[in-house]
Structure formats: structure tokens, C-alpha cells
Amino acid sequence: MKNGHDADTSAPPTLVAGSPIPEDAAHPKADPDFHLQARRALRESSLAVLIFLLLSWAATEGRLGWFSDTLADAQDKAYDALAKLENNFVSPLAPPPGTPQVIFVDIDEASVNTFNPGLYLFHRGLLADLVQKLSATHPRAIYIDLNLSMASQEPDLTRHGAARFPRSKGDQALYGLLTAPHDFPILLSQPALFGEPLARLGGALCWVTPEVITDSGDTVRRIPRRWQDGPYPAAEALFQAAQPGGFHCPKAQHAGEVPKNVYRTALYGEPIIFHRIPAANEAEYGWPGVSVIRAGDLLGPADLRPEAGTVVVIGRTDAGSQDLHNSTVGNVPGVELHLNALMTLLLYHHGVQAVHPLLSAGLAFLVMLLAILGAPLLSAFLTRQLERLGLKQKIGDLFEHPILWGLLYLAAFVAYRYTGRFLDFALPILSLEFSRLILSHQTNKLVRKTLKMAKVL
Secondary structure, eight states: OOOGGGSOOOSOOOOOTTSOOOHHHHSOOOOHHHHHHHHHHHHHHHHHHHHHHHHHHHHHHOTTTHHHHHHHHHHHHHHHHHHHHHTTSOOSOOOOTTOOOEEEEEEOHHHHHHHSTTOSSOOHHHHHHHHHHHHTTOOSEEEEOSOOSSOSSOOEEOTTSOEEOOOOHHHHHHHHHHHSOOSSOEEESSSEETTEEHHHHOTTEEEOBOOOEEOGGGOEEEOOOOOTTSOOBHHHHHHHHTSTTOOOOOSOOSOOOOOTTTTOTTTSSOBOOOOOOOOTTOSOOSSTTEEEEEHHHHHSTTOOOOOSSOEEEEEEOSGGGOOEEEETTEEEEHHHHHHHHHHHHHHHOOOSOOOOHHHHHHHHHHHHHHHHHHHHHHHHHHHHHHHHTTOOSOOTTTTHHHHHHHHHHHHHHHHHHHHOOOOOOHHHHHHHHHHHHHHTTOHHHHHHHHHHHHHHO
């Protein structure tokens, strides 16, 4: 028989009905590691968002010289990575109900070779036939992305050395058609028609600017917006034409002074969501709501006519047009830049304004906080899975930083794809790295890493 001192104390105590429940059993202790991780994440993300605001200010205001330019370039490259990925997919959104169809009349290589071989200018008589057929459908607007400022014939020199541009029969036919009364606006990319100012001609003619905005690397990334009393950009004018109130040509036609920082990505307009504009015979379209018709099909004997009430864009994509621009997804014809900008406005339906800096900072804080909390959990999960597969070496937080960066990139891509907003992930990554080095009192390493990242970026 065992005495009290010899009794087995390793067995758990038995609870008898009516006896009080031990305090430890009634209130189990919370995991201290989670609270420690949450406090660390809150500190890192709070400091990181302050650094993010400082870096964003430096990038947009350009007050820190080469470092500001480096940060702005990093933002642009971050955007390029998102745009190139999105360009491989079909848009997930459909135009809002009541949005008119966008018709792109493509003066492509085949149309030029069939009807206009060997000529730099597209024949004005053929263009008049196109406009006449399209006008019969009563569209919301027709935008002609061709330079019609001068007549198509060689100039004659007068006795005093002045140049006179005689008009061909095609010029006369197109001039008469464009200056005739219409119940819809005809948008031209130059302020003159065959040497005559549009302001003098009146009628349905209106000048919209085809200019695109380039920033670092002479790359088109943003939707331009109207400045003061200047002409509307082509995409913005077409966007208004697609609205119930339609587009009304402003009386003032003189461009106002553009601010000096207009080319800064964070200040000028919203990002263009790029999708490939296919050829007329391709079945899959990147943008729902866009139809492509070859100009040759409209000029042919088939009597092909688009439906009524559409927004019509006429432009050239043939090699002879020489209207290529460097965009974030490669060289793109100018008319396709306008189409992508227009469809971005129509589908995402936000104003041509940048995200407010405070809102951007708030979103960055939330995303960084979630990423800091989620990265260690996912890293630990991957480490356990590798250990189960037989990897016995100590891995530590090998996956934490790549996962953290990946989560920030994923959040930016989702925002870009489904809201049309550019949520920068380059500066948040930089801010988090700086925040961790500062909180761990690694000042020397912070300086070295700053210089190293500047070289990489």
C-alpha cells in the first residue's frame, strides 16, 4: 500500500460534479506569439506608412533630386509590371447598361493595299465614303484620328513665295460632307480642316487633341485630362459622347498653361488599362463592348453597316501610318491608345482624377498590415510542408520576404484589374524594408541597403 508521498502525481486531476473548474481550464491563455507578432506588425506597418508618405512626397514633388527621380521610376516600373500581366487577359468587367457600342473602323494593311496602294495619305475620297456610310447610322459621335489639317495635293508656290494648297476632288467631297449639318459631333484631331480653322467652320466639327502623355522612358501610361480652356483629349470627349447628355464642343479652343509637374505619374490622370485590340477577323476581344470593322469591308460591295447609336473611331494601324507610340505593353498605334483609354473610362467609370494621397496612404497601411501578418503564417506553413517532405535543414524565415512582396503585388494587381486604380507596391516594399531595419536598430545596414536599392531601381 502506497502512502501519500508515493502517490502518482502525473495523472490529471479528476473533476467531480459540482466542484469548481480550475481558472486555467476555464480561461485558457492566449497564444503570446500571436500577440507579439500582431504588435510587431502594427509597429512596422505604422512606421512603414509614414516612410511611404515621405517617399511618395519625394517622388511626386521632385524635391530630392536624383532620389526623387529614382522613386518615380520605381513607381512607373511597378505599374508596367501590372499592365503587362493584365494585357494577357480579357477584361473582367462589362460596360454599364445603356453604354453604346464602340466601333473601331480599322484602316489596316489589307484595306490600304486594296484601295489605297503606295500612298502615304489615305485617299480623302475613300474617307468621305466611309464617313458617309457611318453617318447614315446616326452615331453618338465620329472621331477621325487622321491629320486633315492640309489638303492632300502638293503645294503651289505663288510669286511672293507663299504656299497654296489646292484641294483634290477627294478633299472637296470630304470637306462638303464634314461641314454639312449633322445631329452628332464629328471630332477631328487638328484645329483646322484643309487650312481653315474649325472655329470658323462651326457646325458639328470639333477639335479634340490626340496628344498622349509620356513619363519616364517616354512611355504612355496615363489617361490625359483637359487643362483649363484647352481642347478635350480624344478619349475624354468620346467618353462624354457615350453618356446620356452627349458631348458638347466647348467654345474656348486655346490650351491653358500646363503645370510643370504634369508628367508625374501620381498626379496626372488615372492609369490606362491595356488590352489588345484584335483584328476584325479575330473572335476574342480584350475589351467587351468594342467591335472592329475593317475599312475595306465598309468600302466593299457587301454593304456592311454597323448598328445605330454607336461611338465610332476611325484610325490607321497599317505600317505606313507611322503613328506608333511606346506604351507600357510595347509599341502601339496611336488610335489604339485612345481606344484603351476610352474603354478604361467606360468600364471603370471613374473621373479622370488621381487617387487622393490620404486615401492612397490608408490603403497602403491596410495592405501592408495584412501582408505583415500573413507572410509569417504562410512562411511557417511552407516550412512545415518542406520538413515533412524530408528537408531537415533549418530554413528559418527564408520565404517570409518573398511572400510579403508577393502579397503586396497580388493586392496591387487585384486593385488594378477590378477597380482600374494603381495601388503602388514598389514604394510599400521599400518602406517596409526600411521600417524593419530602423526598428531593429540596423542603421548601417539601412544606409547600405538604401544605396543598393537605388542602384537596382
